Amino acid sequence: MNEIKKQLNFTLNDLKIEKNIGEHYKGKVRDNFHMNDKILMVTSDRVSAFDHVLGTIPFKGQILTEIANFWFDKTKDIVPNHIISSPDPQVLIAKKAKTLPVEIIIRQYITGSLWREYSDGINGQYGFDIEDGLKQNQKFDQCIITPSTKAEYGQHDEPISREKIISELVPEDIYSKAEDYALKLFKAGQEWADKMGLILVDTKYEFGMYNGELIVIDEIHTPDSSRYWIKESYDENFKKGLPQNMLDKENIRQWLIEQGFKGEGTPPKLSDDIRILLSEKYMELYKKITGNDFEPFSGDVKKRIINNLEKASIL
Ligand SMILES: Nc1ncnc2c1ncn2[C@@H]1O[C@H](COP(=O)(O)OP(=O)(O)OP(=O)(O)O)[C@@H](O)[C@H]1O
Numbered sequence: 001m002n003e004i005k006k007q008l009n010f011t012l013n014d015l016k017i018e019k020n021i022g023e024h025y026k027g028k029v030r031d032n033f034h035m036n037d038k039i040l041m042v043t044s045d046r047v048s049a050f051d052h053v054l055g056t057i058p059f060k061g062q063i064l065t066e067i068a069n070f071w072f073d074k075t076k077d078i079v080p081n082h083i084i085s086s087p088d089p090q091v092l093i094a095k096k097a098k099t100l101p102v103e104i105i106i107r108q109y110i111t112g113s114l115w116r117e118y119s120d121g122i123n124g125q126y127g128f129d130i131e132d133g134l135k136q137n138q139k140f141d142q143c144i145i146t147p148s149t150k151a152e153y154g155q156h157d158e159p160i161s162r163e164k165i166i167s168e169l170v171p172e173d174i175y176s177k178a179e180d181y182a183l184k185l186f187k188a189g190q191e192w193a194d195k196m197g198l199i200l201v202d203t204k205y206e207f208g209m210y211n212g213e214l215i216v217i218d219e220i221h222t223p224d225s226s227r228y229w230i231k232e233s234y235d236e237n238f239k240k241g242l243p244q245n246m247l248d249k250e251n252i253r254q255w256l257i258e259q260g261f262k263g264e265g266t267p268p269k270l271s272d273d274i275r276i277l278l279s280e281k282y283m284e285l286y287k288k289i290t291g292n293d294f295e296p297f298s299g300d301v302k303k304r305i306i307n308n309l310e311k312a313s314i315l
């Protein structure tokens with residue numbers, strides 16, 4: 001807790017690299033430098049929600065990178081991924097893929113944005129109807145895929161149907177393989193989470209082509225790309241209609257909604273309390289997933305990254 005507070009002023013917002021190591025693409029969370037057939041991916045401490053960048057969270061980049069690396073390693077025999085190496089706790093060297101223009105979202109529970117749409121009477125936007133009469137946070141008998149388009153910076157991702165994807169955006173054989181990979185990854189994630197006392201509620205995957213091969217890219221099963229609930233308290237909370245015990249980014253979405261922000265206009269400035277709370281939740285999740293305490297690298301993140309990149313002869 002004290003360590004998190006101390007780190008509030010040292011978080012990594014922007015990484016400017018003096019040397020020209022490749023074209024710089026700034027995403028909401030990552031800073032990518034494209035180097036021939038590789039990408040140097042720096043996961044900053046920035047946090048985004050409703051497609052807005054809101055500020056930074058202590059240790060977030062390190063936690064996300066380490067959780068993603070944990071999962072990529074665990075699932076590498078089931079689905080090929082983009083990892084080459086990790087020269088710093090929040091930097092990856094990845095295979096530069098040609099990205100599919102869609103995100104594959106898999107859900108085992110009706111919650112979050114899907115619940116918000118469903119309870120407003122919106123249904124069928126993914127090319128199939130979700131059954132009537134579901135309650136918030138109810139489990140689906142079978143997980144469902146609710147794909148979305150990958151929007152440009154500042155735009156919102158839009159729901160899309162499988163039919164439209166295969167007729168307009170991605171060849172069917174490739175899309176089917178991506179779906180198959182996504183389902184396999186999700187199953188592996190759910191099984192491991194269950195063993196560790198967690199529920200992997202839903203998640204988002206991105207895929208790309210590299211040397212003619214379909215690979216999973218970006219990040220997998222992180223608290224930015226997935227929802228995680230505490231397994232033990234699920235039933236009781238569900239029966240009583242109470243919120244679930246969440247260890248993911250939904251914490252910040254809920255906070256924004258409480259401040260009256262639902263995605264349009266200018267988001268409120270994050271308070272130190274919510275920045276600390278999210279850091280704590282992400283650390284708790286790290287511990288639950290990996291079984292180990294999270295060991296934060298305190299202090300000047302930028303300096304450390306530059307040092308490690310020099311050591312790896314990248315700078
Ligand atoms: N191996 C890879 N090859 C090519 N692109 C990748 C790879 N891994 C991740 N990416 C892309 O890098 C970006 C990651 O940055 P980040 O997560 O900050 O972006 P975002 O906010 O999700 O989206 P955007 O870039 O549209 O703002 C994503 O656009 C993702 O598709």
Ligand SMILES: [Mg+2]
Nearest residue numbers: 027028029218
């Ligand atoms: Mg992203």
